[in-house]
Amino acid sequence: MSWFRRQGAPVTVSIIASMIVTSLIFWLTATKGMEQFVLAPGWQQPWTLLTYPWAFTPFFDGLSLLFFVFLCMWIFFTGGSVERDLGTTKYLVVWLVMILLPALIVSTLGPLTNKGYILAGMWLPEAAITVIWCTRNQTQTIMLYGIVPVAGKWLGWITAATTVLLMGAGNPLMGVIAALHLPIAWAYAANRIPFWVYSRGGSQFGSRKLRDNPNLKRGERMDKSYYDDVKRREKDREERERLRKLFESSLQDDAGNDK
Structure with a gap:
């Protein structure tokens, strides 16, 4: 518990833990019940607008497991940073919005592609969190895959392109539709949305200056x-x-x- 508190990012840690738990459950039950989490056309299961990120299990092949480990580490890095910046309450709201927003966009515009689709997995909301982090840290450089140095500004573009390619495999228009929430994430982080301002600090940090927070x-x-x-x-x-x-x-x- 002391390690958990030291991270200063309870929402981020909880999301990663929930991903691991649900993935193990779906693996042990041979994906039984996963269809109740997957977002599919038709609006028959409205709760899947919020549950689709957890409709995934990586334990059936090594490549998926490797991607899952990388995704958890990436959520811990970008999500933890944004959560410590915003504060827990505001960050939780951002996560809920970035889960719901792409689901609504895809459910509304997806039928225009005249092809079937499903949404499953955490990539779409995490891509939005990544864009937010990149917008707020444009000059910070990270080592992509531990090898290639990339500035935050360019990492945001890479994230957007990756989203289009991943979601648009075999259906390019769907890739574009699935990435439409990313400009909104950028606008939020850049304070271009008048009614939704990115403000630092929150219920967790109170009125202290952000740089004085020991969790940073x-x-x-x-x-x-x-x-x-x-x-x-x-x-x-x-x-x-x-x-x-x-x-x-x-x-x-x-x-x-x-x-």
Whole structure:
């Protein structure tokens, strides 16, 4: 439990744990009942708009298991970072939105492809969380697969392209439709949605400054401090500009009085 608390990301850890548990259950039961989780056309099972991310088990072949391990690690990295940034409550809301949004988009526009489809697995909501992380950490570099250095800005584009390719295999239009929630994730992280603002801190952090939170990793503190420093410099520059204009105005007034 102490390790769990130290992560400062209870929602992220709980999501990963639930993925492992449901995957084991579906494996041990030979996927019995999984059809009740999968999102399929027709709106007959509306609860699957929220349950489809857990309709997956990787334990039948090695490649799927490898992908599952990578996905869990990636959720832990990106999701944990965003959760520590937003706070637990706000992050939970974001996760629910990013689960529901692609499901609604695909269910509404999917029939336009004139092909069958199903949604299953955690990739679509996690792709949105990845785009959010990339938008907030554009200059941070990670080692993709431990080999290739990629900046956050470019990783966001790679995530979008991967989503289109994965979801559009054999049906390119479906790939585009399945990725339509990613621009919304970007707009949220970039504060381009007036009624839904990305604001740091939350119920978990209270009013403390984000960089003072002990749950933040060292790299996250540096990244947030960088943005805080940029904002401080912008304010200083605006203040200097205001004083300069005030000084010039006073000189003009003095010159007018001398005349």
